[in-house]
Every structure is written in C-alpha cells, then in structure tokens.
Amino acid sequence: MNKFWIMLTQTYMNRIKSKSFVITTLVSIVLIFGLSNIQSIIESFNNDKTKEVAVLSDNEEWTAALQQSLKNNGKITSTAYSGTLDEAKKEVEDENFAAAVEISESDQGLPQASFYSNQIASTEVSEPVKQALQQVKVNMVTKQADIDPAVLQQISAPVTFDLVALEKSAKTAEELTQTRGLVYIMLFVMYFSVLMYGNMISTEVATEKSSRVMEILISSVSPVSQMFAKIFGIALLGLTQFCIFILAGFLGIKQGVNSGNQSFLDTVGVTNADPVTIVYAVLFFVLGYLLYATLAAMLGSLVSRLEDAQQIVAPMMMLVVASFILAVFGLNMPDAAFITATSYFPFFTPLIMFLRVGMLDIPLWEVLLSISIMVASIILLGIIGARVYRGGVLLYGKSSSLKDFKRAMQLSKKEN
Known part of the structure; x- marks a missing residue:
C-alpha cells in the first residue's frame, strides 16, 4: 500500500509542476474571470x-x-x-x-x-x-x-402562455430552467475533463514505457497498483485544478456583482438549483471520471509512443462526443424513448441519466439501477483493465489496437 501512495504522489507532483498544467490553469483562470465579468468588459470597449x-x-x-x-x-x-x-x-x-x-x-x-x-x-x-x-x-x-x-x-402583444404540470411531483418551468443551466455546465465540465485528464493518464503510461521506466516499476510494484495510482493521482490533480477554478470563479463573480452586473450563475440560472440535483451532478461526475479514467489507463498501456496515445484513445473520445450530442438533444425532450434507453448505457449514463434526473421526476429505482450498472461497469473494466495493463506494459513497438489487446491478455496470463 505504501508503494501505491508513493506512485500516486509521484504522478501528482510530476503533473502539477509541469508547464502544461501551469499554462492551462492560468489560461483557464483568465477565461473564468473574463466570463464572470463579460458585461463589464463589453461595456469598457463600447464608446459611450x-x-x-x-x-x-x-x-x-x-x-x-x-x-x-x-x-x-x-x-x-x-x-x-x-x-x-x-x-x-x-x-x-x-x-x-x-x-x-x-x-x-x-x-x-x-x-x-x-x-x-x-x-x-x-x-x-x-x-x-x-x-x-x-x-x-x-x-x-x-x-x-x-x-x-x-x-x-x-x-x-405576446399571448400569455403559462406552463402548468398536472403531476404534483413534476418540475416547474423555473426548476427546468435552472436544471438546464446546470446540465449545460455538467456537459462541458464532463467533456473537457475526460478530454484533458483521460489524455493525461494515457500519455503518462506511454511516457513511462517510452523511457523504459516501466520495466523497473513492474518488477517492484504490481500493475494494478500502478494503474490505479495513476488514475487517482490524476484525479487528485483534477480536484486541485477545479478548486483553483472554483476560487477564481467565486472571486470573478464577486467582482462582477460589486461592479453592479448580473452574476454569471444568475445568467445561466443555477443560483437556486435544487441541492439534490447538485449532489447527483457530483456523483455522476465522479463515477463518469472513474469509468473513463480506467478505460484510458487500459488503452494507454497498449502503446509505447506518445504519438500513438492520441490515436488509441480516439474511440473513447467518440463515446464522450456521442454522449454530449445525445444530452444536447435530450434537453428539449428528456422523456424520449431513446434518451431513456441510452441513459442505462454506462458510458452515456453520467450525462444522460443526470439529464433525466434533473428534468424529470423519475422513480428512485431507475437512478439506483443506472448507478449500479455504472459501478459494476467500473469494477468489470477495472478487472479487465488490470489484466490488459499487466500485459500491455510489456508491449513495445507500433500499436495495432485490437491485436495488441489480445497480446496483452495473453502476456498477462503468462505473468500469472
């Protein structure tokens, strides 16, 4: 267990000191301040x-x-x-x-x-x-x-048109507006998190393999410990970065409000969002990260060159893009049959089921079922990923995707 924490700390410290992390964080802070004070910025450029x-x-x-x-x-x-x-x-x-x-x-x-x-x-x-x-x-x-x-x-004059739900538990028009804002935020945060941190995990493994460090590590630390140390190390890095973003956002919004402008959170309609919806957002985000991070670590173990890392995680990125597109369509018809069906597909669940939970009054058992499917998928993918990782870290040369997957499984059996 001590070796696991050493590798986790090493992964975290290497990434947090990297130029890419510092530059990305600084650029993001500037964008956050810009968005939270966009009205003041526009007015400053306007000629009165x-x-x-x-x-x-x-x-x-x-x-x-x-x-x-x-x-x-x-x-x-x-x-x-x-x-x-x-x-x-x-x-x-x-x-x-x-x-x-x-x-x-x-x-x-x-x-x-x-x-x-x-x-x-x-x-x-x-x-x-x-x-x-x-x-x-x-x-x-x-x-x-x-x-x-x-x-x-x-x-x-526009016609008066009130939206009234007959079901007592149904969301009101105001609640739906607030949820849409939260869903939009969740969509972009989930998309960019998987894009950024998923690539970090895969390139981290590929970098160690390309420098032959993996041959030393695998003799002293189990591949499973290595894989999850990288997953949680990058997760800790992401948590650090998000805390910085939240602090920057708070200061930016506070500055905008002090300037007499409308809060950015008020603009997107999430100021008075239901606390339960926010809890679901955090829960589905964490589960979604673990699912995609495990997949990224498994895929990263199949390549030994950085240029191959981007290519091999492309299918995973397509899953995120497909989930993003479905969620955007689902904002206007969250009760559609295809939205309901895809919400149980584990790679789509973080966004699609969260969309349904926020905008519809669905039974608790549906939410628990989707969470159970995601947890089971993470465990299954972790078991398969550990085996592929165990054999994949010994593979070198040009990646051939599915063939390397099979070879990694065979090498893992030999190691056992």
Missing part, C-alpha cells in the same frame, strides 16, 4: 458617445416620426440633413455622422430607406434605425386603414 445619423427625406413627417421613434434609444440620435446625398456620404466618411439614411417613397406610398455607413458588419446602428422606420411604417398603415392604435397594440 451618442451616435448621430443624418436623415435625408422630402417628407418632413417621416423624418420627424423617425426622430421620435429613435428617442427611446439613448445611444442613437437622428438629424434632418438638408444637403445632398453625396455630401451626406462625405460627412459619414469623415466620421462626422455614424451613418446616413435616405428615406424615399415606395410604389405603395410607404417609406423605404437606404442606409449608408463606412462599415455595415455591425448592426449597432442599422438595426435600431430599421426598427424605428418599421414603427413609422406601421403607424402610417394603421392611420390609413383607420385602425385604433390600441387594437393594434393588443394584436402585437
């Missing part, structure tokens, strides 16, 4: 100066109506321009105006416009002007048709 638009039209009524409509937008004003269109364009090029709008009469006698600006990629000015002119057109048509503006306002 009011943008002025030159309006050219022979119809003074339309010009006045457009000016009145744009008053609701505090960042854009319009000015009746008395010069020619070419002169207005020159004013725009000289940046005296943000844009020039020429309003003319269509064949139906309604206003139509051409918008001139140095750049049309941004809709910051053009879209508000377009909406204001649309309002002018609507008011004009309403007046011509002798329609009461109050009636038109009632027609345009």
Whole structure:
C-alpha cells in the first residue's frame, strides 16, 4: 500500500509542476474571470458617445416620426440633413455622422430607406434605425386603414402562455430552467475533463514505457497498483485544478456583482438549483471520471509512443462526443424513448441519466439501477483493465489496437 501512495504522489507532483498544467490553469483562470465579468468588459470597449445619423427625406413627417421613434434609444440620435446625398456620404466618411439614411417613397406610398455607413458588419446602428422606420411604417398603415392604435397594440402583444404540470411531483418551468443551466455546465465540465485528464493518464503510461521506466516499476510494484495510482493521482490533480477554478470563479463573480452586473450563475440560472440535483451532478461526475479514467489507463498501456496515445484513445473520445450530442438533444425532450434507453448505457449514463434526473421526476429505482450498472461497469473494466495493463506494459513497438489487446491478455496470463 505504501508503494501505491508513493506512485500516486509521484504522478501528482510530476503533473502539477509541469508547464502544461501551469499554462492551462492560468489560461483557464483568465477565461473564468473574463466570463464572470463579460458585461463589464463589453461595456469598457463600447464608446459611450451618442451616435448621430443624418436623415435625408422630402417628407418632413417621416423624418420627424423617425426622430421620435429613435428617442427611446439613448445611444442613437437622428438629424434632418438638408444637403445632398453625396455630401451626406462625405460627412459619414469623415466620421462626422455614424451613418446616413435616405428615406424615399415606395410604389405603395410607404417609406423605404437606404442606409449608408463606412462599415455595415455591425448592426449597432442599422438595426435600431430599421426598427424605428418599421414603427413609422406601421403607424402610417394603421392611420390609413383607420385602425385604433390600441387594437393594434393588443394584436402585437405576446399571448400569455403559462406552463402548468398536472403531476404534483413534476418540475416547474423555473426548476427546468435552472436544471438546464446546470446540465449545460455538467456537459462541458464532463467533456473537457475526460478530454484533458483521460489524455493525461494515457500519455503518462506511454511516457513511462517510452523511457523504459516501466520495466523497473513492474518488477517492484504490481500493475494494478500502478494503474490505479495513476488514475487517482490524476484525479487528485483534477480536484486541485477545479478548486483553483472554483476560487477564481467565486472571486470573478464577486467582482462582477460589486461592479453592479448580473452574476454569471444568475445568467445561466443555477443560483437556486435544487441541492439534490447538485449532489447527483457530483456523483455522476465522479463515477463518469472513474469509468473513463480506467478505460484510458487500459488503452494507454497498449502503446509505447506518445504519438500513438492520441490515436488509441480516439474511440473513447467518440463515446464522450456521442454522449454530449445525445444530452444536447435530450434537453428539449428528456422523456424520449431513446434518451431513456441510452441513459442505462454506462458510458452515456453520467450525462444522460443526470439529464433525466434533473428534468424529470423519475422513480428512485431507475437512478439506483443506472448507478449500479455504472459501478459494476467500473469494477468489470477495472478487472479487465488490470489484466490488459499487466500485459500491455510489456508491449513495445507500433500499436495495432485490437491485436495488441489480445497480446496483452495473453502476456498477462503468462505473468500469472
């Protein structure tokens, strides 16, 4: 047991001191601070100066109506321009105006416009002007048709549509919104965790094999201890990194709130998430990590070159991607038959079953069954993985995937 802890500590310390860990952590911290203060960052780059638009039209009524409509937008004003269109364009090029709008009469006698600006990629000015002119057109048509503006306002008003679940235990619309935010977070955390830490485990084994260190280790430490020492060592590394991220996120969100901006957690709707749902998120994440980490260690033992490590874990990455895609589809139809069926497939369970638990009121036995299947799969994969690892660490040369799997099992039997 002492050797197990020595290898676990060695794996942890080697990785936490690596340049890749330091750089990844620093970049992630910057991204976390950026996301939690995105509103302040956007506002700091925005120019608070009011943008002025030159309006050219022979119809003074339309010009006045457009000016009145744009008053609701505090960042854009319009000015009746008395010069020619070419002169207005020159004013725009000289940046005296943000844009020039020429309003003319269509064949139906309604206003139509051409918008001139140095750049049309941004809709910051053009879209508000377009909406204001649309309002002018609507008011004009309403007046011509002798329609009461109050009636038109009632027609345009959105219909009241309340979602009410008849089952007492069903999730409310607010709870579903909060769960969706938590599921989105779980999706990305699970995906990037498997992608990052799964590759770490496989490359860790491949690195030791490529340096022939494995031949020394295997003579003093059992392959099973080696495999699980690497799995839990990388898990401890991940826990350290996540603690740093959580601390950075807390400080970033606190700074954003102090600046008067809405909290990022409020934006994604998880501030008032059900504590039981959060417990399930942690549980399925841990089980998912153990499952994929065991698979990654087993696959990593089959290769002896770093360039082969990426290739051999590709099928595992495809499982994560497939689970991710299914979960995204399941957000809008969590009670679909294919979502229910795939939630019991162990490699999909961490995301799909968590999705169902968060968004539906499913019986407890279904949750326990899925957890039992995952635990049994981890144990089975651990037993098979230990045998493959025992023989795989003795394999050298170019990897041939399935053939190496068979050879590793045969070498493991010989070792026994």
